[in-house]
Amino acid sequence: MSISVGDKVVIDIEKIVYGGEGLGFVNDFAVFVPMTVPGDKVEIEIISKKKTYARGIITKLLEAGAERIEDTSKISFEDFHGCDFGMLNYESQLKYKTELVKDVMEKIGGVKDVLVSDIVGAEEEDTHNYRNKVIEPFALDKNKKIITGMFKRKSHEVFEVKENMLSSHLANKVINIVKTMLNKSKISVYKEKEHRGLLRHIMVRTNSKNEAMLVLVLNAKKVFRDIEEFLKNVYDSIDEVKSVYVSLNNEITNVALGKENIHLFGDKYLKETINGINFNISPNSFFQINVNQTKKLYDIGISFFDDINDKYIVDAFSGTGTIGMILSKNAKKVYSIEIIKEAVKDGIRTARENGIENIEFITGDVNKELLNLIEKGKRVDAVIFDPPRKGIEGDSLIKLAKHKINEIVYISCNPSTFARDSKILIEEGYKLEKIQPVDMFPQTNHIEVVGKFYLIK
Ligand SMILES: C[S@@+](CC[C@H](N)C(=O)[O-])C[C@H]1O[C@@H](n2cnc3c(N)ncnc32)[C@H](O)[C@@H]1O
Structure with missing residues (x-):
């Protein structure tokens, strides 16, 4: 059959x-x-x-x-709020993630003998409601009520979840209150097919102090007075909301945030503390979404260096400079390379506010700027990479390997591109000593890994 x-x-x-x-x-x-x-x-x-x-x-x-x-x-998928591992008990999620890393390292990376340790799991209280950044699209239900939620699989139809199991409790609370308030207002919802209507997405960032930043993404070229009044009302009504932005996005695109983020009320930044450093986070800056697991991830990444004392280290794909600033406590100097200007600005501010002087921020593409730095004759003893899902350009890895940097630590949220890039580094004379997976994304199939490479040729 x-x-x-x-x-x-x-x-x-x-x-x-x-x-x-x-x-x-x-x-x-x-x-x-x-x-x-x-x-x-x-x-x-x-x-x-x-x-x-x-x-x-x-x-x-x-x-x-x-x-x-x-x-x-x-x-x-909808029963599990879009969490594609939600049906598995947590212990088994962890078991499979470790196995899947071994599998992908063998199949894509071509490495059999590398030590893959058991994944570092989350504490029970961090296996749900850990997301500190939530973005949901707006839609209208069949009764014309304004809802937000997530897209059904392979579809642009939105389904609503009242208490999303991954979002922080505060993000759920803010989103639910804003929706109730919006349903009493006359603000229109964006219709993708017609490219008309205002409300596109709601974004809420939260921190460990139970504070929130609210960003309303609108299909507009400016902030209208009724929107400003509405958001003032939200800001005054929800104590935990410390910062309010509008993001203007009138392009036909799947990217949620627009190019212009307008600060309206409260603080410009949300703060989060990791390793005693208070980081500034803007709407558009990358910040790890699971803070308690992030602390473990960074500790592991940093512990993978043999010795950072008095070393010159590059934090490549640095976001707001989190790893670099933690490294700067012991390193002689850290170069932090990041492509998003807003994130670099956040980093510079964080360094200033925390009295960190031995870090230099470079705005640009790691694939170019890292080589530029070395070719300008700057000393680089070690590099820590933390690229987005697509990994690092093969060509730039090959060129980098020619400069014989002794130690490379590579953090990745995509084991298959990590495996691909590992293969290149191994071919170029590096040994992949060990891999430590970390469960940054419980209830989903996503896996984070940290690898340690050292030069043997
Ligand atoms: C996975 S995040 C890691 C950020 C940071 N290490 C952290 O833990 O918060 C990847 C970062 O790389 C940045 N990025 C993406 N492509 C880049 C490129 N070609 N050059 C420099 N930065 C890039 C993104 O904006 C993002 O901030």
């Missing part, structure tokens, strides 16, 4: 593959099923078919695998 799109079939899930989906077989034909765990027997509907595999979604859970959470009434 061959299968076709629309068919309903029963399948046993055998394993979880990289990317987080369950894999089973229908007459030896591979079928990937999101939101399943090994041992599940499920009825699925085939939603797409390619030459060598198909994809299906659960329509009924017939038998639950042993690693499923107790509540077996939840089966869909």
Whole structure:
């Protein structure tokens, strides 16, 4: 029997593959099923078919695998608020993440012998409601009520979740209050197809002190008076909201924030403290979303250097300069390279406010600026990389390797590009000594890793 799109079939899930989906077989034909765990027997509907595999979604859970959470009434992506590992108990999430890192290192990185330690998990209280940055699109429900939420899988239809299980409790609270207030106002919701209407996204950043920054993203070229009055009312009504911005975004784009972020009320920055340093965070700056796990991640990354005392270190892809500023406590000098101007400004301010003088910020592309620095004759003893998901340009890694930097620590939120880049560094004369995965994103299939490389040739 061959299968076709629309068919309903029963399948046993055998394993979880990289990317987080369950894999089973229908007459030896591979079928990937999101939101399943090994041992599940499920009825699925085939939603797409390619030459060598198909994809299906659960329509009924017939038998639950042993690693499923107790509540077996939840089966869909929406039931788990878009968390594609939410159906797995936490212990098993951790087990699979470690296994998936080993697997991807072997398949993409071509390395078998590297030591991959068991993932560092989160404390129970940090396995949910850990997200300190939440962005949700606005939409209207069928009763024309203003809602926010997330997009259904592979769709632009928004589904609403009242208490999102990943968002911080404060972000959930602020979003719910703002929505109630908006429903009493006459502010229009953006309609993507027509590119009309004002309200596009709500963004809330929160910190460990239970303070919030609110950013309302609007399809507009300026801030209208009624919007300003509305936001003043929000600012006055919610004590925890310490900072309010409007982000103007009238482009046809999937990028949420606009190019112009206008500060309206309260503080310009949200502050977060890590390792005794108070960091400034602007709307557009990257900041790790799970603060307690971030502290562990940074400690591990920094501990991977043999000795940073009196060394010249580059913090490449530095965001607001978090890692660099922690390193600067012992290093002789840190160069911090970051492409987003706002994040660099945040970093410069943080360094000034915290009395850090041995850090130099460079605004630009790491793939160019790191080589520029070395070629200008600046001393660089070690580099810590923390690129976005796409990793580092191969060409710039090859050129960098020619300069024989002794130690490289590489933090990555995407093990497959990490594995690809590792392969290049190994070919260029580095040894990958160890990898430590860290669970920065409980309930999702995302995995963070830290790797240590040293020069052998
Ligand atoms: C994963 S974040 C890490 C930030 C920082 N290390 C931290 O922990 O907060 C990656 C950062 O790289 C920046 N970035 C992306 N592409 C870049 C490039 N080509 N050159 C420099 N920075 C870049 C992003 O803006 C972002 O701040």
